[in-house]
Amino acid sequence: MRGALTVKDILKKFYSGYSVYIDIIVKACTAFACFYWIASVFEGEGILANTFILLIAALLCSVLPFRFIPIVSAAFIVGHSFSLGIDVFAVCAIILLALTFLFLRFVPDDSPAIIFMPIAMHFGLAALVPICYGLRKRPSAVLAIGSGCIVHYLLAAVTSNKDALLAFEKTEYVARLTLLMESISAGNEMIVSILALAGVVVIVYAFRRLGFAHSYEVACVAGGVVYIFFIILGNSISLTEFDLAREGIGAAAAIVISLILQFFWLSLDYKKVEVLEFEDDQYYYHVKAVPKITAEDFAGTEEADEESVNFEQKLEDSLRNL
């Protein structure tokens, strides 16, 4: 525990010293990872999959606000889909535009979820993003999380039907569009996923707001459990075909990762909670103050223990001398 807190303190100090450069590097790395992932999902070979182009786009995003990363990512998705045909391009562009106009404009600060969510779902960590958003944001983040989930199923529909789409003539628009739309709307997986992810955000937010001891940690675990519950419910009621083992392992990993992230965001010492009560002319205040844990707390305790041992030793020695 002390080692982890020391690492956290070192990271904090390092960040506060070089925050300008670290922000730029983190933004560039995140943007590059997103663009590279999109290129790898589409198995693109054109100019949009060129590492040099991806690096330039990532460097451009590093000096722009964070919300530009999902915008540029959406442009990459539309660009890659154009290589599969103008109809695929139109479907991707229309769905992304509709998501932006209908949902994302209400929650512009949460818009990175539109690209983080498909990446997390691709790696089986679907619960991770909603748990993190529930811990740090408001329930309105559900709009961005749900949009991200739709983008995941859009990409899955396009990439899984890539060979079938290429087998058609490029002018067989009706057949290609029918295939794509049927693939997007097939099954109830998308609806069940959106409901599960929305449930996770709301439950995590509700738990962390309750303010009991270790509420943040309990919220992380509750988020993972709720996700699995919805997935099992979906499989049994609406006949979806989620891989329960994959989703279960993913949810467990999401809980562990979110707990680690939560430790770095905020670690509280619930043993030293102070409840203060006071009043002014208009209000009566009932304040619960929870101190943060720092490495210095542990160092202070050990030093105090050493001092008390030394004091006792000196006292014994002086008593013997008497």
Next chain:
Amino acid sequence: MVDEKKVRTMIELARYEEGEGREDLRIRHFYRGDYLTVQLIKNWFLTTISYMLLLALLVGGNLEFLMNNLDSMDLPVVISLILIGYIALIGLYLSIAYISSAVRYGRARKRIREYIVKLRSLYRMK
């Protein structure tokens, strides 16, 4: 000698002006009614575009079915359904837009008031 309190206030003000204050200061120029009207018109426009795009996608995806069954379809019913869907969506979105814009305007005014109080206190500092 540097006045630490003054510097702290100036940093707070500068952070606000660079962050959410930018939008708040823009909103400040509108009366409440004007701001809400502009937001509702913007939302109506964007929601209409989205509905038309999604409808076009739906028609495109089911074009074969539509072409085969166009003769047997009750067109007035289909058009009524499309219109009802549009009115329901617009009603829902304009309600959400009205509430969220009113809340945003109220919060912005509150933050602006706090900003002006801080500006005055900075002006009075010697």
